[in-house]
Amino acid sequence: MTGLHEGLEPALGLLDRLLGRAVEAVMAVYGTDHDPRRGLYLDPEEIARLVRLQPRLPFRAPDERSLLDLLDPGSRPAELAARFQLTGFDLGVLVIALAPELDLRYERLYAFLNDDVSRQRPTVDLALTLLSASPGEKLARLQHFAPDAPLVRHGLLRVARCRLAEPIQVAEPVVRHLLGLGGLPPWCELADPGDRPAEPAPGRHVYLSGADGPAKREVALGIAAAERAPLLILDVATAVEAGWPQALEAALLEAALREAVFLVDDVDELDDPGARRAFLRALAGRGATTLVAGTGAAPDGFTERTVPGRRAARRLLARLAQRVLPRHGWDDLVLPADTVEQLHELCTHVRHRDQVLGTWGFGSAPNPGRGVTALFSGPSGTGKTSAAEIVAGDLGLDLYRIDLSAVVSKYVGETEKNLSRIFDAAEESGAILFFDECDALYGKRSEVRDSHDRYANIETAFLLQRMDDYDGVAILASNLRQNMDDAFTRRLRFVIEFPVPTRAQRLRIWRRHLPAQAEVEPGLDLESYAEQFKLTGGNIRNIVLSAAYQAAAEGCPIGDRHLLHATHREHQKLGRPVNGFQP
DSSP: OOGGGTTTHHHHHHHHHHHHHHHHHHHHHHOSOOOTTBTTBOOHHHHHHHHHSOSOOOOSOTTOOOHHHHSOTTSHHHHHHHHTTOOHHHHHHHHHHHHHHHOTHHHHHHHHHHTOTTOOSOBHHHHHHHHOSSHHHHHHGGGGGSTTSHHHHTTSEEOSSSOTTOBOEEOHHHHHHHHTOOOOOTTEEEEOOTTOOOOOOSSSEEEEESSOHHHHHHHHHHHHHHTTOOEEEEOHHHHHHHHTTHHHHHHHHHHHHHTOEEEESOGGGOOOHHHHHHHHHHHHTOSSOEEEEESSOOOTTOEEEEOOOHHHHHHHHHHHEEEEOOOOOGGGOOSOHHHHHHHHHHHHHHHHHHIIIIITSGGGSSSOOOOEEEEEESSTTSSHHHHHHHHHHHHTOOEEEEOHHHHOOSSTTHHHHHHHHHHHHHHHHTOEEEETTTHHHHBOOOOOOSHHHHHHHHHHHHHHHHHHHOOSEEEEEESOGGGBOHHHHHTOSEEEEOOOOOHHHHHHHHHHTSOTTSOBOTTOOHHHHHHHOOOOHHHHHHHHHHHHHHHHHHTSOBOHHHHHHHHHHHHHHHTOOOOOOOO
16 A cells, blocks of 8 residues: 555554454354345344353454554654544554545445444444453443543544444544645635744633734734644634534644644624534633634633734824835845845844744843834935835735825924824834835934924934834834934944945846846947946936836837936936946
8 A cells, every 4th residue: 555545554454454353253153154134134043142152352362563553653643643642542443444435345344344234334342342352451442432532522533422333433634634635624724824923822712802804814823923833714604604513623623633723713703692602612621722803802711812903004004104015025135245134134033023022031121122123224226115125025014104294294292193193003003114214303303492493302202212112113214324313223223234336236236127028239238337327226227217218219129328318317316417428
């Protein structure tokens, strides 16, 4: 046996030996004469012979090795036994019940041993007889089929009652798991938290309250990330349609088999209050991390985690900031290696702050600061905005560029209110704040000469305090670092310089901004442009785009005259003279 049966071969080999011995024992009692009606009627002579016999003896030889000894420790059956604390006997029962899913000949063997052609599944009695070494052991092991036994309690085995005549069957999720078939019921969804920032759960059983469903799922994914586990999501509405509580039992088993954090997506879909209470009581008894999303108060046994409405927070942010969709990746950055390394370090601080501040205890230090703040300093066009986009995209967070003209108000106290709204909304939504050209707001505090100076200093002091208290990620972009308040820059986690690109970097930028599919005149000497014109990436982007429009209007490829003309216009915007240049 290979493929899907791999890992089960030793167990099935043992089962075949046990079944062979069992068939021999039955034939010794009934003889070898073929009677097609045997099992369909009761023969008086056969009844008399059964009365004279001793109780049905077990078929297993006392020296048979345990299944646990036969299995490869890394095989699926062995991992299943370890995960659910199964004994060798429990695993043997699973193999007996699983065998017909692998080979239909086992159905005929079981029907023969059950002495009933209509009973093609193993029974509690047959499993006990195959796996016990004595009548006393057989009776003692009947407890393995009780409701509180691991096989039944975890839902691995389907058995209606702890009775000898009851048929046994392996639960469908376990069959798929042992055979490596994958797949999930339609009411279940498996989500990978990926590299989301971890959010340790406030307890083993957590009730996610609030009205914003997507935000709750993001919190659940953060909790799963903290446990380094997948998230299995139960869609209650679909499960109710499929058949409750059987669908719930299957979902819980799927989560246990995958060692996943379990999320009930919307418990309010259970209309029956009694069924909902019983359901929540059952979940509160689970040993694994269990999350329930709802809108009411937290039930008994659950720790409440209120999830703010991210949609409302995003609407508020949209009034005072502009959402920026990430368009760039790490490969698009043309910056010094040390600058790129610092950007990666910034992402590392965000990803692992829960571990460092929470699990490792650094959060108990004075003023540890959960927020991550950075200053991107450098001339306009050096890649500060692109870097902010890349950081947001890498962390999977929204990015909002702050419109300072909408924040700063001529009315006393209004600037502080606007900033408070922005910071509060950003904390609720989990977004990154990007203060572009923030020199005006975060500049050096001045001497107080009049009321305007006094209120300006109050605003700066407010910003310093608010940044200290901020729990999220804030990136500040400045063209003039020397104008920044020293007290403020000292409190920043990162200060990252974005220098004017070197000649080699400018050449890379020129080439990068000319797409491969663009029509370009042969022999275009971009190295000369990189040597002659000391421009930033933003300037080069503008030049190439302007030249492309001019060439498209003329119906010809992009050439030197288009680039030179666009370069001249860009220098005019910058207020720089353009020396004659012939590439």
